[in-house]
Amino acid sequence: MITIARLTIGEAARRRVLWVLVALAIGSVVLVAWGVDRLVAAIRDQDQADLQVKIVVSQILIFIAFMFTFVLAMTAAFLGSPAIAADLESGIAQAMLARPLRRSSYLLGRWLGLSIVVAGYAILSGLLAIEAAAFVSGYTPPNLILPIGYLAYQGILLMTLALALSTRLAPIAGGAICVVAYGLAWMSGVLGDIGVALHADGVALIGDIGRVVLPTDGLWRGVVFGLEPSFVISEIGGTDAARSNPFFAAEPPSQAFLAWAVVWLALVLLVAINQLRKREL
Amino acid sequence: MRIGPQGREGVLLCEECMPRLSLDAPVIEVTELRKLYGRTEALAGLTMTVNRGEVFGFLGPNGAGKTTTVKLLLGLAKPSGGSGSVLGAPIGDLATRRYVGYLPELFRYQPWLKAREVLILHGELLRMPRGERGTAADRILDLVGLADRAGDLVGKFSKGMQQRLGLGVALMGEPTLVILDEPTSALDPIGRVDVRGIIKAARDRGAGVFLNSHLLSEVEQVCDRVAIVDHGRVVASGSLDDVLGQSETQVHVSGITAGDLAAFETFGPPSLEHDRLSIRPMDPARVPDLVNVIVGMGGRIHEVRAGRSSLEQRFVELVARDRAL
Numbered sequence: 001m002i003t004i005a006r007l008t009i010g011e012a013a014r015r016r017v018l019w020v021l022v023a024l025a026i027g028s029v030v031l032v033a034w035g036v037d038r039l040v041a042a043i044r045d046q047d048q049a050d051l052q053v054k055i056v057v058s059q060i061l062i063f064i065a066f067m068f069t070f071v072l073a074m075t076a077a078f079l080g081s082p083a084i085a086a087d088l089e090s091g092i093a094q095a096m097l098a099r100p101l102r103r104s105s106y107l108l109g110r111w112l113g114l115s116i117v118v119a120g121y122a123i124l125s126g127l128l129a130i131e132a133a134a135f136v137s138g139y140t141p142p143n144l145i146l147p148i149g150y151l152a153y154q155g156i157l158l159m160t161l162a163l164a165l166s167t168r169l170a171p172i173a174g175g176a177i178c179v180v181a182y183g184l185a186w187m188s189g190v191l192g193d194i195g196v197a198l199h200a201d202g203v204a205l206i207g208d209i210g211r212v213v214l215p216t217d218g219l220w221r222g223v224v225f226g227l228e229p230s231f232v233i234s235e236i237g238g239t240d241a242a243r244s245n246p247f248f249a250a251e252p253p254s255q256a257f258l259a260w261a262v263v264w265l266a267l268v269l270l271v272a273i274n275q276l277r278k279r280e281l
Numbered sequence: 282m283r284i285g286p287q288g289r290e291g292v293l294l295c296e297e298c299m300p301r302l303s304l305d306a307p308v309i310e311v312t313e314l315r316k317l318y319g320r321t322e323a324l325a326g327l328t329m330t331v332n333r334g335e336v337f338g339f340l341g342p343n344g345a346g347k348t349t350t351v352k353l354l355l356g357l358a359k360p361s362g363g364s365g366s367v368l369g370a371p372i373g374d375l376a377t378r379r380y381v382g383y384l385p386e387l388f389r390y391q392p393w394l395k396a397r398e399v400l401i402l403h404g405e406l407l408r409m410p411r412g413e414r415g416t417a418a419d420r421i422l423d424l425v426g427l428a429d430r431a432g433d434l435v436g437k438f439s440k441g442m443q444q445r446l447g448l449g450v451a452l453m454g455e456p457t458l459v460i461l462d463e464p465t466s467a468l469d470p471i472g473r474v475d476v477r478g479i480i481k482a483a484r485d486r487g488a489g490v491f492l493n494s495h496l497l498s499e500v501e502q503v504c505d506r507v508a509i510v511d512h513g514r515v516v517a518s519g520s521l522d523d524v525l526g527q528s529e530t531q532v533h534v535s536g537i538t539a540g541d542l543a544a545f546e547t548f549g550p551p552s553l554e555h556d557r558l559s560i561r562p563m564d565p566a567r568v569p570d571l572v573n574v575i576v577g578m579g580g581r582i583h584e585v586r587a588g589r590s591s592l593e594q595r596f597v598e599l600v601a602r603d604r605a606l
Binding site: 003007010011014015090091092094095096097098099100101102280281 | 357379385391393406
């Protein structure tokens with residue numbers, strides 16, 4: 001498994017995926033720093049209080065994080081979806097699986113290697129963006145580890161789904177399904193929150209179902225919660241308007257949800273292993 | 282391969298207790314092996330045995346079940362029926378694969394790795410000791426004629442070079458069984474000669490070589506035994522002498538008619554078709570006597586051919602006969 005994980009990371013490096021991701025991370029951080037600096041300067045020119053600066057910067061960070069989660073989702077889907085399928089189509093996998101290598105070890109090795117790449121990209125980009133914003137504005141989110149952790153786990157979840165689909169589907173099909181599933185999960189979360197705000201149980205249920213089927217939206221709420229200033233949460237957290245806002249989270253993901261997100265990943269991996277074991281190569 | 286001292290009852294005990302390899306056991310033994318893909322029967326009861334120290338040619342037309350057989354032997358697909366063993370262990374056994382080298386028909390290796398790195402990767406998958414992988418890779422690169430390309434990316438290799446690399450991958454770890462699926466399909470004549478030498482060397486060190494090839498002249502040159510398969514079962518098998526059958530003499534002759542054939546019956550059963558007199562079987566040593574008889578009868582000889590059918594002729598004959606049944 002470790003051999004395959006190392007091979008996967010090596011592949012990402014040799015195929016320049018790693019360097020492209022690092023370059024993208026640095027490029028986006030420079031843009032974030034420049035944008036936040038300009039906005040903070042504009043706010044301070046209007047003699048606004050530091051409180052206003054914190055609110056604006058936190059909202060910008062959340063908005064950037066939202067765009068980044070989409071980029072991360074695409075990255076995860078397009079790294080995971082060819083991971084098994086392309087190797088099987090080309091015959092590279094058959095040459096390796098004719099060795100004393102279990103199919104489960106091969107799949108878990110691919111998963112581990114890609115998880116490190118995806119998590120590394122999320123952590124590097126997230127940390128650099130937050131630190132850059134803090135450097136130019138003075139605002140640091142109350143908790144650095146949680147939002148970045150949720151962000152990275154979200155990427156790993158989606159990559160895992162793509163990898164599982166890759167045991168049966170062509171790369172392009174698996175990638176497309178992942179991106180669509182991610183979008184649907186996010187939309188179901190938004191609808192669910194509107195349902196909660198309007199006290200419409202039926203609509204609220206859509207959000208709950210979405211988070212069970214694909215827990216990415218619930219993790220996104222964790223990212224949002226971790227980036228918000230605590231006084232904003234205490235001031236407006238209980239209002240219906242805030243609850244229906246997809247860029248606001250009144251509370252972190254529940255322990256039960258996080259446990260489900262872990263179980264979900266394990267189940268998807270088990271299904272993937274089972275599918276690969278059954279497949280005639 | 283690292284094998285410990287010989288154990289009881291002629292069984293070699295491998296280090297790390299896996300797997301138990303028997304010197305006497307065939308490297309491949311399958312009985313009534315069947316494989317169904319949906320309603321399509323790819324293998325319909327294949328029975329064959331391949332021994333250590335022999336090159337076994339596995340021949341058949343497209344769709345005969347050759348690649349399916351290879352996949353079953355390697356555990357890449359599961360049989361629908363029958364039984365089989367590789368190196369004494371049930372087919373598909375994971376530990377046994379450490380002693381099996383495989384060159385797939387569609388040879389593709391990580392294009393972003395260098396040739397030497399591919400071999401070292403397979404050494405790692407074979408669980409060779411870390412210190413031995415590089416040395417083994419260098420030796421094999423030299424063997425397959427890629428020593429000067431060791432540091433080049435596989436993605437920049439020609440097909441022929443990739444096939445040479447694939448042959449090298451199959452030979453990593455000095456396997457007891459080498460399975461080669463069309464090993465020279467992308468090679469030039471010089472490469473083919475090299476591969477024949479490598480196959481013979483593997484046989485000479487005691488490995489069993491299972492050679493799946495369409496190049497029948499090549500099979501004739503290198504194989505000790507062959508099996509011809511069609512529709513998923515063996516239609517003929519044995520040594521080349523067994524499969525190719527008895528010698529035949531053909532004479533391109535004029536001035537002889539069907540009424541003269543009785544004079545040739547002392548050489549063997551004769552037949553005459555147009556200007557071709559055929560006697561099969563016939564001892565090639567009696568060709569001068571036959572020539573004397575024909576000349577004595579006033580016949581004019583234009584050409585004499587003595588020998589057995591080529592494998593290609595025999596192959597076509599056997600497959601055509603099987604399909605007529």
